[in-house]
Amino acid sequence: MDELKHCDFTSRDELDAALAAEVAAQLAAAIARRGEASLVVSGGSTPLQFFARLSVQQLPWEKVVITLADERWVAPDHADSNERLLREQLLVNAAQAARFVPLKTADNSAEQAEQALGEALASLPEFDVVILGMGADGHTASLFPCAEQLERGLDLESTAACIAVQPSTAAHQRMSLSLSRLLQSRQLIVHITGAEKKAVLETALREQDACKWPIYAIVGQRKVPVALYWSE
Numbered sequence: 375m376d377e378l379k380h381c382d383f384t385s386r387d388e389l390d391a392a393l394a395a396e397v398a399a400q401l402a403a404a405i406a407r408r409g410e411a412s413l414v415v416s417g418g419s420t421p422l423q424f425f426a427r428l429s430v431q432q433l434p435w436e437k438v439v440i441t442l443a444d445e446r447w448v449a450p451d452h453a454d455s456n457e458r459l460l461r462e463q464l465l466v467n468a469a470q471a472a473r474f475v476p477l478k479t480a481d482n483s484a485e486q487a488e489q490a491l492g493e494a495l496a497s498l499p500e501f502d503v504v505i506l507g508m509g510a511d512g513h514t515a516s517l518f519p520c521a522e523q524l525e526r527g528l529d530l531e532s533t534a535a536c537i538a539v540q541p542s543t544a545a546h547q548r549m550s551l552s553l554s555r556l557l558q559s560r561q562l563i564v565h566i567t568g569a570e571k572k573a574v575l576e577t578a579l580r581e582q583d584a585c586k587w588p589i590y591a592i593v594g595q596r597k598v599p600v601a602l603y604w605s606e
């Protein structure tokens with residue numbers, strides 16, 4: 375399998391436009407092949423304009439299932455909820471016809487939700503496209519280097535599709551897709567901006583330690599094609 379594919383852009387605007395077109399093309403191809411498509415997206419601040427551009431792509435969105443790589447364990451209308459971000463920025467315009475599978479349940483804690491949600495996520499087909507962000511500490515999804523649950527999340531032998539995570543360096547308990555579920559996919563895309571994150575990724579590629587830099591478990595693996603979409 376090829377190494378990490380680099381797609382660099384001179385502006386965020388160009389990156390967002392190219393990424394939206396690429397994701398729409400991959401979803402359209404999946405629908406043409408199998409009659410349906412699945413997409414995993416991440417929260418945080420980086421994907422805002424990308425979501426806006428993707429939401430207006432012309433696709434049979436009713437045939438697309440969308441879920442999140444991770445969620446903060448807060449009410450779906452909370453300012454920090456990734457679900458809220460998606461409902462406001464992505465599940466609008468043409469994309470409002472897509473089926474959304476939330477990671478936040480009515481359970482009091484992510485631990486309580488882990489098993490039932492994991493079974494529901496395990497029953498989804500192989501994902502067509504998974505888009506991941508990265509924090510300056512090298513976390514991706516909610517696989518945080520500081521979290522004691524990291525080893526479980528990175529365990530490729532594990533059948534758990536999601537894990538409850540308590541980061542010590544970020545707010546809120548989280549629910550994260552596990553590495554093994556993220557890799558049950560046809561295409562991984564890492565979407566980051568800025569020189570600082572680029573330097574972190576380069577360090578991760580050099581040090582090759584997923585416990586220190588969880589993003590390495592994505593960009594260093596060779597099972598699923600992975601592309602890096604980056605701009606200043």
Ligand code: 6PG
Nearest residue numbers: 416417418419420507508509515
């Ligand atoms: C989350 C995300 C997380 C995010 C990175 C980058 O819910 O926190 O899914 O993994 O992608 O933290 O976040 P920024 O885009 O805000 O830098």
